[in-house]
Amino acid sequence: MLYNYTVILWSFMSKWGFVMGIKGLEYVSFFSGGGGLDLGLEAVGFESLLVTDIDEHSCKSLENNKARSKSRQKPFLRYAKVLRSDITELSGRDVLELVGKKPGELALLAGGPPCQAFSVFGKRKGLDDHRGQLAYHYLRMVAEIQPESFLFENVYGILTIEKGKVFEELCHKLSEPSPGIHYEISVHRVNAMDFGVPQSRDRVFVFGNRKYKKIPAPTATHTSNPQMALDSFLLPYRTVRDALCGLPVMGEGGLENHTGRKHSDRIKERYALLSPGERDPKTRINRLDLNRPSHTIIVGSDAGGGKGHVHPTEPREVTPRESARMQTFPDWWAFSGTSRHPIRQIGNAVPPILGAVMGNLMRKHYWGLEEIPMHTIVDVLDQTHLYERELFSESEVVSS
Numbered sequence: 001m002l003y004n005y006t007v008i009l010w011s012f013m014s015k016w017g018f019v020m021g022i023k024g025l026e027y028v029s030f031f032s033g034g035g036g037l038d039l040g041l042e043a044v045g046f047e048s049l050l051v052t053d054i055d056e057h058s059c060k061s062l063e064n065n066k067a068r069s070k071s072r073q074k075p076f077l078r079y080a081k082v083l084r085s086d087i088t089e090l091s092g093r094d095v096l097e098l099v100g101k102k103p104g105e106l107a108l109l110a111g112g113p114p115c116q117a118f119s120v121f122g123k124r125k126g127l128d129d130h131r132g133q134l135a136y137h138y139l140r141m142v143a144e145i146q147p148e149s150f151l152f153e154n155v156y157g158i159l160t161i162e163k164g165k166v167f168e169e170l171c172h173k174l175s176e177p178s179p180g181i182h183y184e185i186s187v188h189r190v191n192a193m194d195f196g197v198p199q200s201r202d203r204v205f206v207f208g209n210r211k212y213k214k215i216p217a218p219t220a221t222h223t224s225n226p227q228m229a230l231d232s233f234l235l236p237y238r239t240v241r242d243a244l245c246g247l248p249v250m251g252e253g254g255l256e257n258h259t260g261r262k263h264s265d266r267i268k269e270r271y272a273l274l275s276p277g278e279r280d281p282k283t284r285i286n287r288l289d290l291n292r293p294s295h296t297i298i299v300g301s302d303a304g305g306g307k308g309h310v311h312p313t314e315p316r317e318v319t320p321r322e323s324a325r326m327q328t329f330p331d332w333w334a335f336s337g338t339s340r341h342p343i344r345q346i347g348n349a350v351p352p353i354l355g356a357v358m359g360n361l362m363r364k365h366y367w368g369l370e371e372i373p374m375h376t377i378v379d380v381l382d383q384t385h386l387y388e389r390e391l392f393s394e395s396e397v398v399s400s
Helices: 004-011 036-043 056-071 092-099 115-122 130-145 161-175 226-232 240-244 265-272 320-326 340-347 352-367 374-380 385-399
Strands: 026-029 047-053 081-084 108-110 149-155 184-191 202-209
Touching (some): 026 036, 056 081, 081 092, 202 352
Parallel strands (some): 026 047
Antiparallel strands (some): 184 202
C-alpha cells in the first residue's frame, strides 16, 4: 500500500523530548517578524540570543510566544532577548554587547531584508530610500558582527532583478563585507512543499561561512509523484487536507487568530462558484484544493487588510490560523494585532519546518553535527497532524 512506509517511519518515533540548544550554535536574527525562521532553527538545536524587528506587533508576538513556549516546556526563545529596533539605528557593537559576544564569536546571523530592499538596492537608491538602506545595513551588520556563518531567505524573484546583476553584486558584497573578511557563499532555490510544508513556496536561501565550507543543495523529502514515492521512499506532498486536519471550526476551540473576514452575500456567492485551484478574478486569490499543497501564503498590501486564500470547502477566505497551519506554525503560537497584522507576520515568515531543514544543513556541513530527524522536528513543532490522516487510514486497513 502507498502509505505503508509512512506508517513504518512514524511507528519508530520515540516520545518527544527537548531538542536542546547547543552552546556553540548561538545566533542572532534580524527582521525576525512572526518568528518562523527562529522556530525552525531552534527546532534543530540552535539557540537564539536576540531577535529583532522594527514592527511593534511582531515584537509583541515574539515576547508573548516566548512565555507560551516556556509554559509548554518548548525550546523556543528561552534565552532570547526581544528587541524592537530599526536596523538603520543599530550598530554591530550594540548587538554584540546585548548578547555578550565579541566580533567573530557568534556562530550565526540569520534573517534577511524584505525583498523590496533589493529592488531599491539594485537601482542604487539605497541612501535615498529607507527600504534600500536595509540591504546596506544588513551588509554592515555582517561586517561588524563577523559571525562564523550567516543565513537569509528571500523570494526567488531576487535572482532576476536587473537580469541577475543585483543578486550577483549582493553575493559579491556578502562574500567580502569588509577588508580581510571572506565568506564562502552557497545559494539554493527551494520549494517548501518538497520538504513537508503543505504549501508551494518558492524561495532562495543564501548561506555564508568564514571557514570556506560549502552547503550542498538540500535533498527533497516529499514528492507529488506516487510512484516515485514508492520507488525512492519519498513521502507524498502534504496537502491542504493534511494542514487543516483536526483544526476546530472557525471561531471555536479557543484558538487565537481563528476568526475571519466578514463577506457580503455577493462575495460569498462568487467564492462558492470557484473550483478547487481556481483564482478569483477580482481579489486575485485562489480557492484551495484539499488534495494539493496550498498556494503561496501571501501578505497583502500595507494599505489593505491583507487576504488569505479562499477556503477549500466554505465560501470564505481562510482565517489567519488556517494560513498559519499552511506555514507550519504551532496552533499555540499566536500573532499580535488585529486585521492585517497577523496576516503580515504569517505571510512574511519562513515556514518553521523549512527553517529547520536549512538549520540541519548547517549543523551537518558547517559544524559536523548529526542532523535532527524529521520526526523530531515535526514533534517539537507540533505538526503531527500533517500525518494523522494517513495513520488513521492505515490503522483502519490493518484492523480489518
